[in-house]
Amino acid sequence: MSLYLNLAELLGERIEQGLYRPGDRLPSVRALSTEHGVSLSTVQQAYRHLEDQGLATPRPKSGYFVPAARQMPALPQVARMAQRPVEVSQWDQVLELISLPPSRAGVIQLGRGRPDIDSPTLKPLLRSLSRISRRQDVSSLTYGCIYGHQGMREQIARLMLDSGCALSYEDIVITTGCHEALSAAIRAICQPGDIVAVDSPSFHGVMQALKGFGMQALELPTDPLTGISLEALELALEQWPIKAIQLTPTCNNPQGYIMPEANKRALLALAQRYDVAIIEDDVYGELAYSYPRPRTIKSYDEDGRVLLCSSFSKTLAPGLRIGWIAPGRYLDRVLHMKYMGTGSTAQAPQLAITEYLEAGHYEPHLRRMRAQYQRGRDLMIDWVSRYFPAGTRVSRPQGSFMLWLELEAGFDSQRLNRELQAHAIQIAPGSIFSAAGKYRNCLRLNYASQPSAEIEAAVRQVGLCAAQLSDADKS
Amino acid sequence: MSLYLNLAELLGERIEQGLYRPGDRLPSVRALSTEHGVSLSTVQQAYRHLEDQGLATPRPKSGYFVPAARQMPALPQVARMAQRPVEVSQWDQVLELISLPPSRAGVIQLGRGRPDIDSPTLKPLLRSLSRISRRQDVSSLTYGCIYGHQGMREQIARLMLDSGCALSYEDIVITTGCHEALSAAIRAICQPGDIVAVDSPSFHGVMQALKGFGMQALELPTDPLTGISLEALELALEQWPIKAIQLTPTCNNPQGYIMPEANKRALLALAQRYDVAIIEDDVYGELAYSYPRPRTIKSYDEDGRVLLCSSFSKTLAPGLRIGWIAPGRYLDRVLHMKYMGTGSTAQAPQLAITEYLEAGHYEPHLRRMRAQYQRGRDLMIDWVSRYFPAGTRVSRPQGSFMLWLELEAGFDSQRLNRELQAHAIQIAPGSIFSAAGKYRNCLRLNYASQPSAEIEAAVRQVGLCAAQLSDADKS
Known part of the structure; x- marks a missing residue:
């Protein structure tokens, strides 16, 4: 692995472990250069990488900080080893996801793996x-x-x-x-x-x-x-x-x-x-x-x-x-x-x-989409932190435009999807991502579109419905 | 079956059996109407159907005739019953047919199942x-x-x-x-x-x-x-x-x-x-x-x-x-x-x-293409009759744009295809139309394109090469 990635990984681990806490100033470029015996530009590269991952924020003339407002939710848990190979089921649920026409009036589709296709670079x-x-x-x-x-x-x-x-x-x-x-x-x-x-x-x-x-x-x-x-x-x-x-x-x-x-x-x-x-x-x-x-x-x-x-x-x-x-x-x-x-x-x-x-149009297009999706990720994680039940776990996407959420054990994301029909919102229930129908308490959200009040309202609605379902289960 | 189709079939059989010979005048509409107890328009419909099949030609004010110039080649033979189900082979030959780019300069592709896409109705x-x-x-x-x-x-x-x-x-x-x-x-x-x-x-x-x-x-x-x-x-x-x-x-x-x-x-x-x-x-x-x-x-x-x-x-x-x-x-x-x-x-x-x-564009387009392909069939059968070895059998397409040819037993259409490479012509060898690689002595020709001197020359070349291969086998 290259030097800067090594360094970025080390710093990233320290941040994840809480050695540096939200809002903390991170070591200066010069200090890290001396400490690790690498060039200044290597440290800068490492910080840019951490920035890409949402783990460091630059402030002009002050250096790098752990993002202050970000109280990152916990990560999803690792599923246990499967006991044996299984035949795949869940076709009916997949069919539900993919049989909706593309522009079904008014339905906000947070479930499908669609990129944003509105960019002028297309x-x-x-x-x-x-x-x-x-x-x-x-x-x-x-x-x-x-x-x-x-x-x-x-x-x-x-x-x-x-x-x-x-x-x-x-x-x-x-x-x-x-x-x-x-x-x-x-x-x-x-x-x-x-x-x-x-x-x-x-x-x-x-x-x-x-x-x-x-x-x-x-x-x-x-x-x-x-x-x-x-x-x-x-x-x-x-x-x-x-x-x-x-x-x-x-x-x-x-x-x-x-x-x-x-x-x-x-x-x-x-x-x-x-x-x-x-x-x-x-x-x-x-x-x-x-x-x-x-x-x-x-x-x-x-x-x-x-x-x-x-x-x-x-x-x-x-x-x-x-x-x-x-x-x-x-x-x-x-x-x-x-x-x-x-x-x-x-x-x-x-x-x-x-x-x-x-004609060389592809690279600038990709640059634009990567930046948009990265902003979309930060916003979506923020929305989920605010609108979903406490304890909801989320993935840390390093690319693409989809977030994976894990709710408490016993939560039923298919039932959630049915409840959301009344609100014209669709999510992808977790069980379709498993051969054996695991991950019923998980779901996938798409954050490809340019952020809007409408999408934020939809995410809030999903969170609200999720909370109601959780409460209903407990009572 | 409707009355006119019954009558057309009967007349068609008589023509095929040689009761009426090439150039003969066929019974008048009135005579057939009386003979079979059907309306004049039913007879006319039957004749139009025979005309579609290339079995009758109208001459103004003289009635219908068996097409004079047409000495139809014999039909392909019926293959015997397969002894048992077989696994399919011939992928390498199919691959040869389909791996040529669509507009490979100068190659006349008589082999593939391509319609004519030059019609203004598109x-x-x-x-x-x-x-x-x-x-x-x-x-x-x-x-x-x-x-x-x-x-x-x-x-x-x-x-x-x-x-x-x-x-x-x-x-x-x-x-x-x-x-x-x-x-x-x-x-x-x-x-x-x-x-x-x-x-x-x-x-x-x-x-x-x-x-x-x-x-x-x-x-x-x-x-x-x-x-x-x-x-x-x-x-x-x-x-x-x-x-x-x-x-x-x-x-x-x-x-x-x-x-x-x-x-x-x-x-x-x-x-x-x-x-x-x-x-x-x-x-x-x-x-x-x-x-x-x-x-x-x-x-x-x-x-x-x-x-x-x-x-x-x-x-x-x-x-x-x-x-x-x-x-x-x-x-x-x-x-x-x-x-x-x-x-x-x-x-x-x-x-x-x-x-x-x-918008209703499809029907007129189909009418045009059907007529073009029917003319193409007559011309292609005519060319094959003239340019292929005597005894070459041909199918009687009632639609579409492809003719099936059967040459003498032992003829090798794959070898023909290889010979034709030097002339930048491609045909479809018969063996790819059989699971077991039968029909080596057959081939398929496409007549979708508007007839041209270039295509006629290509068909003549195919016939010539076929004759040379046959002669070489005999000597």
């Missing part, structure tokens, strides 16, 4: 889409090459350099969203009955894919700051014939953590030792608040066992349905699964995104 | 697409409802009235092309190892889906004029634990026949008796040359066992990737499979197609 993309759609030519209207548009694959290979991956366009297959990438990856590696180890809580789309293909999920204890437990994974690999590990290590959905680089490398080493594949969901990776973006597990992969899945659904717009997969040694199988599922991928959005990337 | 669709793509609103950029856009589903329900189906929009799920509809249908009904009865030759996309999901295909003898053999199907149903029948009964791919209505009903009755599902691919149904379009098997379905799969890929443009499925009693399972595969379907093309349908 305008050049819309102009390209419009121009390409008007054109009556073969390249946008007919079947594309099954691998996807070459120009787009070249641009993705370039993007992925930032995550430490040196790929050629030939290593990449374009898919109908990350959903198809994950689905093709799972089918390329596993047969019905096979066991897949997953982080927990975990993306409901993958849970449902495992269910649909007849595979079993083994949910591993997952730390809300560092991700999947390597000890638990090793135990599981010894005990069960696991075929693949599926996880979202960077800006995890739903918890938002970034697995430390050392853990990513250690996880890969385990996968090598036990010869299992890794299906790495990186769909939020470019929305990490810190810059440069964190490395992928794929970037350490030497024998092609990592299948990296991603898309532009979270960074640009979900409606485009453009994702990709870098499937390593499983390229042939994945390509076959992709062909079986949908044939080739729609051409026009590929051409438009390629233009957008080539 | 312009309103492109304008809608362009306008919608420019709009930065939730409905086109974010995740749609998992079932698809309601307005589009309502329009499809209306369209399907023409095929005899009385469906509500709630019976329809929008998919990423017909490919996803078929894939979801197969997975909704079958488990790995299950047997699916198929027409033969059959669409390679379905063959590959069966392969990928680990199912077995039982290829049934299929008549080039009337489709799947009902006797063979009944035998197979008695002998094997068949889970589903998958077929393209209307404007079959690759043979172009339309299964007679009586056969469609009889097939459904068999499926009911043996309690198996029917996966009906209707993707070419609206491109039948005769009007009104033929009924679907689904239109006779009373207990929801038919899963009707279709799309706008052949009628509008493949690059839109918009299809649909009316899955009957399997709706819940299909929806789950669709969610697992790709999540929701892209919104913008759904909104644009809905506008196009609502």
Whole structure:
């Protein structure tokens, strides 16, 4: 790990442990430089990283402080190890979440994994889409090459350099969203009955894919700051014939953590030792608040066992349905699964995104969204602290735009969701993020939209309903 | 069957049997009216139907004649009954066909199932697409409802009235092309190892889906004029634990026949008796040359066992990737499979197609394309008669835009395809239309494009290469 990250981690731990308390002045840059024998710029880099994580605030001419107003709620707890792999259920609850039309009048959807699509930095993309759609030519209207548009694959290979991956366009297959990438990856590696180890809580789309293909999920204890437990994974690999590990290590959905680089490398080493594949969901990776973006597990992969899945659904717009997969040694199988599922991928959005990337619009857009989502996180945590029952635990997202909440044991977030229907508000109940329906006392909130009084009122309403349900249970 | 179809069939048989020979004058409308005790307009309808099928030509003030110049080549032969269900192979050949980029400079692609996308009747669709793509609103950029856009589903329900189906929009799920509809249908009904009865030759996309999901295909003898053999199907149903029948009964791919209505009903009755599902691919149904379009098997379905799969890929443009499925009693399972595969379907093309349908642009477009493809068929059969080795057998497409050719036994169409690379021409080798790699001596040609000297030269080149390969084999 680089020097500044080491230092930032050390300071971060001290803050989390309460050595420095809210409002305290943090050591000066000069003092830390002397104490740790590193350059001034390294210390400054460390502080900027802590700032990105919301753990330090600069004050002009006074140095860095522990954010004063922030009384951070406690973190969610780590779930116990699953007793055995299970078949996935909860389809009815997922269906409830995804069957609402996108613009159902008046419903505030805090439940779905939607990015903000109102940014002016998306305008050049819309102009390209419009121009390409008007054109009556073969390249946008007919079947594309099954691998996807070459120009787009070249641009993705370039993007992925930032995550430490040196790929050629030939290593990449374009898919109908990350959903198809994950689905093709799972089918390329596993047969019905096979066991897949997953982080927990975990993306409901993958849970449902495992269910649909007849595979079993083994949910591993997952730390809300560092991700999947390597000890638990090793135990599981010894005990069960696991075929693949599926996880979202960077800006995890739903918890938002970034697995430390050392853990990513250690996880890969385990996968090598036990010869299992890794299906790495990186769909939020470019929305990490810190810059440069964190490395992928794929970037350490030497024998092609990592299948990296991603898309532009979270960074640009979900409606485009453009994702990709870098499937390593499983390229042939994945390509076959992709062909079986949908044939080739729609051409026009590929051409438009390629233009957008080539013209250099993507980086400024990402910068803007990262900053917006980071502010959104701080505000959402603040709202939850104020409006939810005392003792509500929350995650510490390091990227993306979703917050994971844990209420007291016995709380029923599905019942909460039903109560909220009367208020035209939707949340994502925790149980859909577990194969076995755990996390009934948890829920996920989306903070992608520009903050507004309306959203704050909705969050307050969710908190109010949650408190009422809690009180009703006690009386 | 209606009176005029009865009469047309009778006359058609007499022509096919040689009772009336090329150039002969056919009986007058008045004479037939008297002979068969039907109205003059019924006879005229019968003649128009024969005209649609290329079996009669009107001459002003002289009545109807058997087309003079047309010395129709013989029909392809019916393959024998498969000995047993087999696992599907040929993925490498399919991959060769589909991995070519859409506009690879100079390559004349006679192999793929592409419609003509140059028609001016598509312009309103492109304008809608362009306008919608420019709009930065939730409905086109974010995740749609998992079932698809309601307005589009309502329009499809209306369209399907023409095929005899009385469906509500709630019976329809929008998919990423017909490919996803078929894939979801197969997975909704079958488990790995299950047997699916198929027409033969059959669409390679379905063959590959069966392969990928680990199912077995039982290829049934299929008549080039009337489709799947009902006797063979009944035998197979008695002998094997068949889970589903998958077929393209209307404007079959690759043979172009339309299964007679009586056969469609009889097939459904068999499926009911043996309690198996029917996966009906209707993707070419609206491109039948005769009007009104033929009924679907689904239109006779009373207990929801038919899963009707279709799309706008052949009628509008493949690059839109918009299809649909009316899955009957399997709706819940299909929806789950669709969610697992790709999540929701892209919104913008759904909104644009809905506008196009609502504004009444679709019917005139279909009329134009049907007429163009019918002319294309006559020309392509003529070219094949002239440029291919004597004895080449050809299908009699009654819709769509593809011709199936059978050369002498032992001919190798894959080798032909390789030879044609030097001439920048691609055909679809017959073996990809069979689970077991049958039909090596067959090939499929596309006649969707407006006829041109370039295409005629390409067909001549294919014929020439075919003749050379045949001669080389003999010497």
